[in-house]
Amino acid sequence: MSDVTANAPFDAQGWLRRQSRWSPLEVVFWLALLLPFFFFPTYLTLASQIAIAALFAISVDLILGYAGIVTLGHAMFFGLGAYAAGLISVYGWGEPLSGLLLAAAFAGLVGFVVSFMIVRVQHLALIMITLGLGLLTYELANSMSWLTGGTDGLRGIRTWPIFNYFRFDLWGYTAYSYSLAALFVCFLVSRRIVNSSFGLALRGVRENVRRMPAIGSDYRGHLQKIYTISAAIAGLAGALMAQTTNVVALDALSFQRSADVVVMLILGGTGRLYGAIVGAAIFLIARDQLSGVNPQYWYFWIGLLLMVVVLVMPKGILGGLSALASRWSGR
Amino acid sequence: MLKNAAAATALGLGLAWSGAAIAQETVKIGVILPYSGPFADAANQLQAGIDLYMAKHGDEVAGKKIEIIKRDTGGPAPDVAQRLAQELVVRDGVDILAGFALTPEALGAAPVSQEAQKLMVVMNAATSIVTEQSPYIVRTSVTIPQLNYSFGKWAFDEAGIKQAYTLVSDYGPGHDAEKSFSQGFTEAGGEILGSDRTPVANPDFSAFVQRVRDANPEAVYIFVPGGAQPAAIGKALADRGLAPPETKIFAQGELTHPEALESMGETARGIITTFHYTLERDDPLNKEYVEGYTAANNGRKPDLFSIGGYDGMHLIYEALKATDGDASGDALVEAAKGMAWESPRGPMSIDPETRDVVQTVYIREVQEVDGELQNVIIHEIPEVKDPLHGAN
Numbered sequence: 001m002s003d004v005t006a007n008a009p010f011d012a013q014g015w016l017r018r019q020s021r022w023s024p025l026e027v028v029f030w031l032a033l034l035l036p037f038f039f040f041p042t043y044l045t046l047a048s049q050i051a052i053a054a055l056f057a058i059s060v061d062l063i064l065g066y067a068g069i070v071t072l073g074h075a076m077f078f079g080l081g082a083y084a085a086g087l088i089s090v091y092g093w094g095e096p097l098s099g100l101l102l103a104a105a106f107a108g109l110v111g112f113v114v115s116f117m118i119v120r121v122q123h124l125a126l127i128m129i130t131l132g133l134g135l136l137t138y139e140l141a142n143s144m145s146w147l148t149g150g151t152d153g154l155r156g157i158r159t160w161p162i163f164n165y166f167r168f169d170l171w172g173y174t175a176y177s178y179s180l181a182a183l184f185v186c187f188l189v190s191r192r193i194v195n196s197s198f199g200l201a202l203r204g205v206r207e208n209v210r211r212m213p214a215i216g217s218d219y220r221g222h223l224q225k226i227y228t229i230s231a232a233i234a235g236l237a238g239a240l241m242a243q244t245t246n247v248v249a250l251d252a253l254s255f256q257r258s259a260d261v262v263v264m265l266i267l268g269g270t271g272r273l274y275g276a277i278v279g280a281a282i283f284l285i286a287r288d289q290l291s292g293v294n295p296q297y298w299y300f301w302i303g304l305l306l307m308v309v310v311l312v313m314p315k316g317i318l319g320g321l322s323a324l325a326s327r328w329s330g331r
Numbered sequence: 332m333l334k335n336a337a338a339a340t341a342l343g344l345g346l347a348w349s350g351a352a353i354a355q356e357t358v359k360i361g362v363i364l365p366y367s368g369p370f371a372d373a374a375n376q377l378q379a380g381i382d383l384y385m386a387k388h389g390d391e392v393a394g395k396k397i398e399i400i401k402r403d404t405g406g407p408a409p410d411v412a413q414r415l416a417q418e419l420v421v422r423d424g425v426d427i428l429a430g431f432a433l434t435p436e437a438l439g440a441a442p443v444s445q446e447a448q449k450l451m452v453v454m455n456a457a458t459s460i461v462t463e464q465s466p467y468i469v470r471t472s473v474t475i476p477q478l479n480y481s482f483g484k485w486a487f488d489e490a491g492i493k494q495a496y497t498l499v500s501d502y503g504p505g506h507d508a509e510k511s512f513s514q515g516f517t518e519a520g521g522e523i524l525g526s527d528r529t530p531v532a533n534p535d536f537s538a539f540v541q542r543v544r545d546a547n548p549e550a551v552y553i554f555v556p557g558g559a560q561p562a563a564i565g566k567a568l569a570d571r572g573l574a575p576p577e578t579k580i581f582a583q584g585e586l587t588h589p590e591a592l593e594s595m596g597e598t599a600r601g602i603i604t605t606f607h608y609t610l611e612r613d614d615p616l617n618k619e620y621v622e623g624y625t626a627a628n629n630g631r632k633p634d635l636f637s638i639g640g641y642d643g644m645h646l647i648y649e650a651l652k653a654t655d656g657d658a659s660g661d662a663l664v665e666a667a668k669g670m671a672w673e674s675p676r677g678p679m680s681i682d683p684e685t686r687d688v689v690q691t692v693y694i695r696e697v698q699e700v701d702g703e704l705q706n707v708i709i710h711e712i713p714e715v716k717d718p719l720h721g722a723n
Contacts, residue, residue, distance in 0.1 A: 042422035045414045142502060142531075151503035152458055153409050153435040170446045171421055246442060247409035249435040256368075256406070295366035295403035296375070 012200065020195040029274065033180060037173070044172030050284045051179035052240045057264045057276035058183075058190055059233035064262070065270035066194055067226050068206030069118065070127050072258050073134025074234055079253030081107040081235025083141065085242040086154045094160040100182065100239045107235020108228050115227040119220045122209070131255070138253040153249030157242060168244060175244040182240055183277075186233050190273055193229065202226055263302070267309055269316025278318055357396045358651060358658045361419030362430040363412055363440060366403040373432045373636045374403075377454055379628050380640025381429075384648075387623065392648050393656035400425060409439030416440035420447045426658035427452065429643055432636065434458040434503070441465040448660040450650070450667070454643035455636055458507065459719040462687045467660045469667045469686045471646050471679075472639035473607045475504055476511035478583055480718040481692050482605035483515025483552075489710060490603075492550045492579060494522045496543045499554040501528035508554040508583060511718070516552075524548045531556065536567035544571050550579035553586060561591035565598035575601030584608070584706070587697050589632055592704050599704055602697045608638045608676040609693050611705050620675035642674050646681070678713070685720040 036047040056078055063069040085103035093099065114133060121129055141148045148154055161167040166174045193199050204212050205219045212219040242248045251257065260283065268279020286305060290298035313320025362381065364374035381399065390397045400423055402415040412435070419425045420443060428444055429452040431437040437456040441464035444451035453461055453470040462468045486492045495516060499505035505528065513523050524546045527539050543551050551573065555564055564586075568574060584606025585591070592599050610621060610632060620641070624633040633641075646667055651658065653666035664686070671680035679690040692715045695706035 042418065045417045045421075049410070049414055145503065145506065150506070151407065151434070152460075153407075153438050155438060155460070155464075170417060170443065172417065241410055245410040245413045245439065247413060247435070247439045249407055249409045249438075251406060251408040251410075251435065254406075291367070291403040291405075295364075295401045296371065297367070298403065299367055 044176045048176040048179040051183045054277040054280035055183045056237040057280045059230045061276040062230045067202040071130040073130035075257035076134045076137040077107045077231040077234035078238035081238030082242040082248045082252040085239030086157045086248040089157045094158045103239035104232045104236035108232030111231020112228040115224040119223045157246040159243045269318035275318040357398050359398045359425040360427045361400050361425035363402050364430040368406040376636040377640040380637035384641045384644035392651045395656045407433045407435040409435040412436040412439035416443035431456045437461045450660045450663040452643045454639040471643040474717040475507040476719045477717045478605045479511040480515035481712045481715050483512040484519045487519035487521040494548045495550045496524045496548040497526045497552045502531045505554050536564045540567045540571045552581040557585045561586050562594040565595040569598040599697045617675040
């Protein structure tokens, strides 16, 4: 990280404090996320799915962008969270907030168990392991159709109104408010994590995993921790999807979902939390608009967009913008 | 407070839109299908059925112009289908939801149709429970138990088979098929010697077929998804010497639909299938339909998806005629209940209680006709209802 060496040669704590200060741009960004309520009331369901995808992308960014764990199977945790939240509701407890936390805890627990395997491998092997785990979970859910409903999906999810008052409406007001609130809270947590000394250690692992033990840092413990946290957040995103739509199908665990979230991250820019949100928004809005125009071949345009972004702005859209901004201020 | 005000504004906007829609005298139909991804072919065939009906009958019914809005789910994604349905209702102001090639899509959209009180025409998704998910759902395709329960009964009663073995793909539709065939067969008095499930993706059938051979049943019932698998299982059966007439081979119609027949070749001869639509059925309505369809689609022949879309549009057109253009969900679903008509597939109707399709089930045998293998109807079971409705 070039800015680390440039800004804080002596005082790491001070640098971290500066990083965690809120810039006006960030405040504007979050206020802008409230705009759909007033200007695009008919797009609220899309907005809520964007918020959920953004949360999922943040969870992947924490491990991929910050800790350098390449994954192609993170939908596993998204799906586990979704099925957990769905099943809790099917078996009679439809209270959303506790369901959300239980689902996240379950996904986090599985993430913790898996993390013992994850920290042992790197690079290509890591991609294969995550991919394999994702596919295994998918097949497991498929074969356990007595529990998951198999290819038909899990039915009978009834999410109670939030605080026994805000019912999930057709327009998506509740769904978007709820998803946005969850996104914001998880974002705050993630922001705190990446701007802590723990976050700094993660970047160290990403940059050079062999050097970390040399400077007295236990990288395996760090990786396990962040992987567990990331799994819990992914599970929370999945639970949000289950609760706001009242349906879960195998698609929640699919490879496509794991791949899409990586595409979102690459579009938005890895290693920055806002990149995850921007990438999710661009991906889903582009998908919505393009598939409305051409339902058959819209993925062509997504592919083109991805190639252009990667060629022109290798660090994603936000990375490209911040490079532009720093060149501007440097002049 | 803010939320309520915003909701009221939005509702006002929505009402204003639906008002505008009436003023323009259009009825909007939102079609939700997996136009992209692995099920795109099914979606395109279904869409071609819709297009053919509209090309034939014009885009005006009861003084209203019909407008189709297509939305892509990309596959069996209920959350996407639900969002698309919501958006179609609140943003595009559609009056009718239609399409739904896959069960998860229909399950995702069902709550929207219920809450928004819009007619939802399921043109393919074939799991029994679909129509129970909303009182506004009507189905114009088929259900797997409808085909296979009566098939199982027929196998014992008419074909005189006493023992059978089932071999199905290990996923939802396969499980349904296995269950309903076995149920029909054993209730009639037959005995299932054994049941095996094959992996959905790239299975090697030889080991499974060998197990069937070892059990030596009078008949084997097979359910595999379309694509490359019919040819693969046809070859595996032939290699192991499992062939009619020594061992009867039973299956659902997809196994021997025209394109699969081409790839299976001689191994398909004598296979007996159950289906609701038979391409070669000798009927003037069907001939006209097949000719029109083939001409409009570069020689591609209609299949089960096409007929679901075609009859789905027929239902919408006739319901609109009956309500004199009133596109409200309640009026349309009332008009649809009990509706009966002659389709290219044969006589069909909508069960007034379950809103599900009631139709003739055709038992066909692959035979050589004019030097070509095709499905020849050997038995018809009229007015078959889905046997599972009300049972669960």
